[in-house]
Amino acid sequence: MLELYDLEKLAAFAREGTLVAASEKLLISQPALSRSMRKLEDEIGVELFTRSKNRMELNENGRLAAELAETLLSEAGALVERVRQLDRSRKTIAVGSIAPAPLWELAAAISELYRGMLISTALLDDAEELRTGLLSGTYTLVVLTEPPELPGVEYLGFGGEQLCFHLPINHPLAGARELSLADLNGETMLLRPDLGFWTDLLKAMPDTHFIVQRESYAFGELLRASSLPAFNTDRAERRYGAAEGRVTIPITDPGASVHYYVAYKKESRARLAEALKYIGSEDRR
Amino acid sequence: MLELYDLEKLAAFAREGTLVAASEKLLISQPALSRSMRKLEDEIGVELFTRSKNRMELNENGRLAAELAETLLSEAGALVERVRQLDRSRKTIAVGSIAPAPLWELAAAISELYRGMLISTALLDDAEELRTGLLSGTYTLVVLTEPPELPGVEYLGFGGEQLCFHLPINHPLAGARELSLADLNGETMLLRPDLGFWTDLLKAMPDTHFIVQRESYAFGELLRASSLPAFNTDRAERRYGAAEGRVTIPITDPGASVHYYVAYKKESRARLAEALKYIGSEDRR
């Protein structure tokens, strides 16, 4: 029977041009390769080479066979790769989110519910990329601020989030009941990186200087020790509590208050049953 | 390394559903198949089956792998088939013709020039079929009555042919210098089968009864012993001579005199060099 390693040898010979060179690439001896090529001709039942005593070349048949062999080999590789990829995707839940807070919560809940599964998370600021990523299989679940009306895609509400200023009590505006982004424009503010779509809102504060601190502990220290204004959200505060000596004041700008939607492909519903139960059941005003 | 016989086994298991059934189809023992399947999982690095002590089934990975294996196997089969086909076509010159006379001559000349080659011939009455057959590779050479203006196709003139009546000398019209088909309409005529495009001309003789005789010797006897009119052509006469006691009288209808053109693909020119020399050199008025 025709076998892939025979075709591999043929392809190597086609590339190298002589048995010696090909056998070196293949890490076998010339005689072995010579025999294999004869066997292959025998197998197909057709002459593939023109042989002189001292030289062996592909004939027209051989060139076609080598070319087809090359593609068959790459298809065999693709087979393995596709199966491995399916396996990985079956063992992975990839969550993509437009905002950090729902991502924390989802990732925590899912890794709790699906022990042994690989949970991969991604925070993006582009909703379109999340939608196409969901359709293409890059993400199993995506969190958006608008319901995605896509074919074969379902979604559940996942509560809302309200952006707030997080001001030291001695800040001039600390007594306000609510504020707009413009009210603090021009000041220097503390900021975390990886804000997802919230980043867009910062454009409403063009004259503000932001000090970005990635490291969580350091950020906490700055919150405590400095009197720089920062952001907070109701959802972050519910999770981490408010910083000492600071007040949380809602921001009124449109876009500072959003709702979240968790979307998934209909075909993943069975696999995600537990996660969807969690997302739907939780009481989120 | 992944091999086709492993995939063959996987495909068989997928079709049969149990190791026992598959092993019987494959003519190997169950243990051998059992091991092969483990080896295959190992090779791909992914679980392909759900195993209970008493039952083995494909899981999602396995179903994908089996499906891909099936297509890969059929592609491997196609590889062999295509190479064999190329080999056959390299060893064959297929001549298709719209008329018998040029086909005899070409076939004879070519089998002389290309000893060891397989010469296959076909006589058709549809010029379009010959043209498409030439393009698709069904025919290496085709004989037509009109130059085929096709991309990548060249042609040479191959002389002409004049249709004649072949009348016994005692026939009332035997003294004519030329005749039209209508002149003999209504009589009973002797006819050979396989006339190619000439068949169309018989429509001009709707009231004629044709006695068709395939067997060459019998046809000759009828020519000699009967006084039935028959057809002949200048080209046939040059080859076989005229029958005793008969005269050959040209037919004047349009279409009773034609020129022939031998067409071939430009890419076959090298292969056909000898044949083309013959076709071109011969002096054919």
Add this chain to the structure above:
DNA sequence: CCGTATTACGCTAGCCGTAATGATG
């Protein structure tokens, strides 16, 4: 119990490498 998968244990066919031979430029 019969059907199914797995494990254990030799065997062997197929493939390989080394060495020798032949041909060519």
Add this chain to the structure above:
DNA sequence: CATCATTACGGCTAGCGTAATACGG
């Protein structure tokens, strides 16, 4: 004579079959 292909011969390993084991409907 350096390079390449082929032939001859002996070794080894991957895959096989038989037999035995284990589990389940």
